[in-house]
Amino acid sequence: MxxxxxxxxxxxxxxxxxxxxxxxxxAKDTDTHLLQPTDQRRDGCISVLLTQQGIxxxxxxxxxxxxxxxxxxxxxxxxxxxxxxxxxxxxxxxxxxxxxxxxxxxxxxxxxxxxxxxxxxxxxxxxxxxxxxxxxxxxxxxxxxxxxxxxxxxxxxxxxxxxxxxxxxxxxxxxxxxxxxxxxxxxxxxxxxxxxxxxxxxxxxxxxxxxxxxxxxxxxxxxxxxxxxxxSIPKLINIDRTAALNVTFVSDPIFQSSSVDLQIDGLFTSLGNALAPAYHRVGRGASLYYDDESRMIGISLHEDVFNSAATTYFNAGYMDWKINKLPDQSLLNTAAWKDVYPELYKLYPDDDMTLDVKSASPPVITITEDDGNAAIALDVTVKVLNATQVLPVACVSVAINASCTPQILGNNLTGVLDMRSFKLSPKWSNIGNLQTPLLEEMVSTVLGSIFIPYVNSHLARGFPLPVIHGFAIADGEIKCMDSSLIIRSDIALT
Missing domain, CATH: 3.15.10.10 (Bactericidal permeability-increasing protein; domain 1)
Known part of the structure; x- marks a missing residue:
């Protein structure tokens, strides 16, 4: 990407x-670093503040x-x-x-x-x-x-x-x-x-x-x-075959005596037929607080940027997984589940299984003053491989509460997802009642060994920060604020 x-x-x-x-x-304007939108000004989901140092x-x-x-x-x-x-x-x-x-x-x-x-x-x-x-x-x-x-x-x-x-x-x-x-x-x-x-x-x-x-x-x-x-600048930048980033400017630049503030739409949109998410809020409050004049540039990424990305990829079907391999492959056999679903082993003894994991809705991402939070809703369907048939036998809903710690690696914005807690509840079953405590332990193992590492492997690839006309972010530092991720950085030559 x-x-x-x-x-x-x-x-x-x-x-x-x-x-x-x-x-x-x-210019004789009063210097300010708290950018308050006016009645005529529309905030973008990405704000860029170039300080006098950067200029x-x-x-x-x-x-x-x-x-x-x-x-x-x-x-x-x-x-x-x-x-x-x-x-x-x-x-x-x-x-x-x-x-x-x-x-x-x-x-x-x-x-x-x-x-x-x-x-x-x-x-x-x-x-x-x-x-x-x-x-x-x-x-x-x-x-x-x-x-x-x-x-x-x-x-x-x-x-x-x-x-x-x-x-x-x-x-x-x-x-x-x-x-x-x-x-x-x-x-x-x-x-x-x-x-x-x-x-x-x-x-x-x-x-x-x-x-x-x-x-x-x-x-x-x-x-x-x-x-x-x-x-001639394109208004959309293709991320991959699925999504593009809207980079249109949504308001006039604001010129202070020692800074320039730019407001960019910054939302992900689908390149297919899926409807683009609409997240814009007019006058939602200060978009970027920047109190470090020694840094050349400040970039604010509102949580709507990440939510629009999540919605776009959810609509494109990228948040579904079929799990047929685990570090402990015995977990994908009915013998390992006979205490969780007592009827499962009786009906399908020693049969192999797969787990279909589907996102029930787009992940909801919020940014607080401490870190980023993600609420993830999954449906896990248990399927048995019986002879030549694949038989769905049960489904549970899993609500995951996770934290994501943002990091800057090189010129990429990366992160690490940690699962704080999860709750599960049965949706339907063809094999009788389940034993919830045992199922929670089993699901926790699957999430910890497959789902979280899978997400982190993608997060590790990073979200490339601005590289344009020979400039790049250098020595960046991250601060989480209420609803926005703030990046303060110098500019380097590439």
Whole structure:
């Protein structure tokens, strides 16, 4: 089972922007880590909170990629007529003006109303261009050409990106974008002695203006392309042939002064004809409490996520087992059951048996402040293999109360199921009355040797935590709260 949740797609995509940004002002929102839904806001079953630590980490990692996506930048040609003493009027044309390299002095990314604010300062850009001039002396035209190196210094670029939920995806827009260049130095290679000063005087401000406009346009175009990618994000992620995870966004992101809160549907749904479970609750309360700023990311998984998975797989028939092998195989012979069902051995002496275990209803999973609890209802049907016939002879109901301790193993969310208690009651019997105490001991043996190990073997495979665009959960820790499982973690590169 491979699950590539899109928790970080929005965050990591936005944070590609820090290297090409300029901001007008910083957000002044009051910092908060108790996220209360508003009347207009719908809670998802998966909540993701990216803290300032996480924003800064992603920004620093992706800054090089962002620059490489911008470079090279091609500027429009420039042509001017310049009056040169002792020479006259000279037409000078600059072409193939290209920003080839850029280094960033510092950058910052901050969440706040109305969106993500990103700034990069102290940028130095290396440029190259070709020059050509011509003028006439009497009836003779004199011309020359060559190259020049240009350095734009003290650049400051920034953007304010707004993000809205739109039909389950995120709509990204540019609310403000700009670029400022403090100084431009030009080094002309070749040409007449007067050319250097003429180019500096005539073209310095024009080059600055061209750079500012070209960078701003490149940023705007890049965000438009990024928005197109966001719209193409699938709304369902296939888990296997049976189930998919709904990863649509259910509300606008909430931008605090040092965090971004995302609400994702997060429910499992069937890929077949079974009806998808409906668990959404509008305004059910705080979805994620996160009180650890030193961690980069917080993820809240509401118990409805696990219940929707249980319902989906129950409807698909995955929670039925046929037990025909046990560590103690003698338990699957009527001789071992003659004290439990006295009539069984009389009617079918020394016949082999099978146990059909069926879930009577989807397991009900609750999360408390201590751990996770699972209420499991099973029907166990005893069948006798008599000659060529398989004969159902009795059925009992088993109600299991189990605890599940969540763990993080590598990049997987895993768990261990422990049976706390169980109760059984007869449903029907063709072989007379049963001896309940002896049956409880027998069922306890079967559950302990088959059912619980089987479930734990699947839990050990884990529920893969977010892996997207080279990022993964690292050093995660788990806390159980009322109705939600909280994961606090740093982010690692993969």
């Amino acid at each position: 491979e699950l590539r949740l899109l928790f970080l797609l929005f965050c990591s995509s936005l944070l590609v922007l820090p290297t090409h940004l300029t901001l007008s002002s910083a 800064d980490f992603a920004k620093d990692v992706l800054i090089g990629k962002a620059i490489s996506s911008l470079i090279p930048i091609q500027l429009d040609d420039i042509e001017k007529s310049v009056k040169i003493p002792l020479v006259g009027t000279v037409r000078i044309r600059l072409s193939d003006i290209t920003i080839n390299e850029a280094t960033v002095g510092s950058s910052r990314a901050q969440a706040g109303r109305p969106g993500i604010q990103l700034v990069a300062s102290g940028i130095t850009a290396q440029m190259s261009l070709k020059w050509k001039y011509s003028y006439k002396v009497w009836f003779v035209e004199i011309s020359d050409h060559g190259v020049a190196s240009v350095q734009a210094e003290g650049m400051r670029v920034g953007v304010i990106a707004g993000v809205k939920e739109d039909g389950g995806t995120l709509k990204l827009s540019v609310l403000a974008c700009g670029c400022q260049v403090e100084d431009v130095s030009i080094d002309v290679h070749g040409g007449a002695s007067w050319l250097y000063q003429a180019v500096v005087d005539a073209f310095q401000n024009t080059i600055k203006s061209k750079v500012e406009k070209a960078v701003a346009k490149k940023i705007t175009d890049g965000i438009a392309k990024l928005d197109t990618k966001l719209q």
